[in-house]
Amino acid sequence: FAIQYPDFVSSLIIVNAFPYLEPEDRKKRLEVYDLLSLHDNGKTWADTLLKAMGVANNEVIVRGFYQSLQFINPVHIQRLFAELVDYDQRPFLSNISCSALIIRGENDDFVPEKYVREFERRLKNTTFIEFKNSGHLPYLEQ
Template sequence: MAVFDSNGTEIYYEDIGEGPALLLLHGLTSNHAMFYREIDFFKKNYRIIAPDARGHGNSAKSDSYSLEDHIQDAVALLRHLELESVGIIGVSMGSYTAQGVAIEEPDRVKKLLLVATKSHGVQSSTAELFAKHKEELSGLNPIDKMNKASKYIFHNRRAVGKWLKKTADNSNQLTINEQEIAAQALKGFDFREQLRKVTAETLVISGRHDGLNPPEKGRETAFLIPNATFMEFKRSGHAPNVEQARLFLGIAENFLED
């Protein structure tokens, strides 16, 4: 267990393995434990840095924070560890944070792998999906609402269910109120005018069946980043790294190699 102070907020992170630094940035309401498969796979050849974003996991909770806070926490962690060169894998919310870090630290970020991403949003993708299916989801409590909406989010729901259970069994889960605060942090961000500053070699991966961040949003992100490559996983939704795990790890390994 390791923690550091980011502008008065205690941020928890895992620091595992040896080799080139690889920063793993998790999705909304999750934590570093969601990367158990990636950590086990990459720790043999990489130094894995996997933080819990503020308001998530073992990091400090507060009544409000923003995506910019997540970005500055990640930048502060890289500086705290004195990492001059790093690769980043960011999934969903983590991919937004990753974009911000790559924009702010172009000389430090060498490889950028964005999964289930978008470059801008008025509100969280979950809130947008709930609004789209408002009538169908009306009257449901938050847990039942998410369960019913999962058919629009994931393609291989069996694999995702096992992954979510294992992640939950190995980490602290957020309360409903903490989840709402986390979602509020993603309102109104837009990197479109800044992505041209990214110099990292970039790969964007989207799932064909992703109802939260559809492939067209991933394509747009890739188009805006100089020389980025876009890839669509045909049998995935919002979690390509889980729904087609072996394919993802193989592609990620190849991409991250120098």
């Protein structure tokens, strides 16, 4: 949106996102989402994802995540994230001119720091903040 409609965007907030994935990390990410194919109502997927996101010890997030499992469509989630990991945003980032706040939780292993930092390298006007004692969901954890 910020690329196509720059006049409507005055600033961005980017939280634990990745503009691309290297092949090995792409493979690992898809393996996590393949766990949705198991017939355990998403439990293995949820356990794996919560641990990777660095939030497995946050009781409120874990409880909410497990409650949401009854409402998700596993096939849709797999398809959506397969598209996401294949999308390389890097060629477009230099066209974004607004300021960007880039936020990362230090305990997030689901999105390694090098990918979050890629936004910092490619965008023009950035501020990077890393939350200590936080994982993939710093806006819920802090």
